[in-house]
Amino acid sequence: MLNPSARLVGDGVENPANAEALAEAARMFAVPCSFRDSRGLAGHLPELSTVDTAALLGGPGPLIAVDNAPGAESVYRAGPLRTAASIVVGNERRGIRPDVLRAAAKTVQIPMPGRGVNTLNVATAAAVALYYLLDAHGRRNARAPRPESHRPALLLAAPRDHVEAGSSLRSAAAFGWQSVAVDDREKVWFGTPRPVRTEARAAARSHRNPLRVVPAGDAWSPPPGGRVVVCGPDVDGPPLHRAELTGPNTVLVIPDGDGWEPGPGTGFARVALPGVAGRYRLLTGIVLAEAARQLGIRTAAVPRPPRRGLSYGSGLDLTVPPDADLVEPWELTRY
Structure with a gap:
């Protein structure tokens, strides 16, 4: 309905x-x-x-x-x-x-x-x-002003589609992650044929995405003393926005479907949906948004006072001949 x-x-x-x-x-x-x-x-x-x-x-x-x-x-x-x-x-x-x-x-x-x-x-x-x-009533408070000290590690578990995986990595970068592990048992990101790789990297906006993507390996295990939270629509746990998703030594795991088996001692956070579960990129976007909300927005740095003494500026202007084409650096890497 x-x-x-x-x-x-x-x-x-x-x-x-x-x-x-x-x-x-x-x-x-x-x-x-x-x-x-x-x-x-x-x-x-x-x-x-x-x-x-x-x-x-x-x-x-x-x-x-x-x-x-x-x-x-x-x-x-x-x-x-x-x-x-x-x-x-x-x-x-x-x-x-x-x-x-x-x-x-x-x-x-x-x-x-x-x-x-x-x-x-x-x-x-x-x-x-x-x-x-x-929805999302009863949300946890944010951790600001030092969010980065509580940012959890992130594992994308067994994504089944290369475009969905790429779009999920784009979301991770947009929400502030600098490194993401991928359990690539379905072979959608590492060692894929060139057309698949090109589509996946385009979905991830790799030409301006500084994210570091690392393979998790078949025998992935959480760090010693680490806390693992599996997030999904079909897990048995508190609603996502009421679960603790941040903290030192925390690992967020977002599986694509139910083919990934969590280890002992794993916690869960349920993405409560009134309808049907959607694409992987949609699920990861919601989880990462909530984790970023709980982290809080980084406090703006206090501006430094102006330096005394000499200051320098540039008097050069970029001049483009009328018959020239401007090329972005990422375009050059494709050749």
Whole structure:
């Protein structure tokens, strides 16, 4: 049964695979999903549910825009919805169109502490927003102001699809992880054929992703004295947002399905979903968002006083001839 309290709307989404993943995110939370189709999605997905501009801007209920627009509120502070609303996510590159941002009753963003990748896949962002806007009552307090001393290690356990694994690694980098272990028993990341590897690295945004990915090995075991928390929709444990996910010597394990066997003494945190379990990237995004929320936002550094004495500036400007092409460094590495 669908939840009448919300609907998910994709505004100008252009990738059919992302549209299908958005529909799966909606099914996870038992809400309907529609698209304002300005990019020809219906030509690729005949069963696509669409909404025109008048119906989108005219209700029912307020519009909640998920976008990192100036002045957007953290989704962690937004609180659950009290009335029926349309939760809108935007185009993969351009975001939500200005008419929706102007009409939105509230704009929320997902804080991204990552140093390289600072955005999520659009479907992952939708799943995270739905998790916090529709539920997640009774959350644990954040650990700020020193979050990095409590950041847990992360193990992606037996991902079964290379694109899902790559998108999950993108999320890990965006939420501030610098290293992730992968139990790659399904051979989706290490030693894969070149076309598979290219797709996986593209999903991970490897050209600007500083994340270090290490193989966990078949005989992976937690560090001595370590605490392991397995997170998933089908485990027997407290709700994710009420479980302790951080702390020194803590390892978060996110298995893809039920093929990964935890060891003795393992703790569990349940991703409570009113609908069906969705793609691996959606699950990992929710878990990593909650762990990042519990860590808290790093306190801004106190600005240093200006140095005395001489200061130097550059008087050089970059001049590009009219017939020249600018090339990013990551493009050169492909040749």
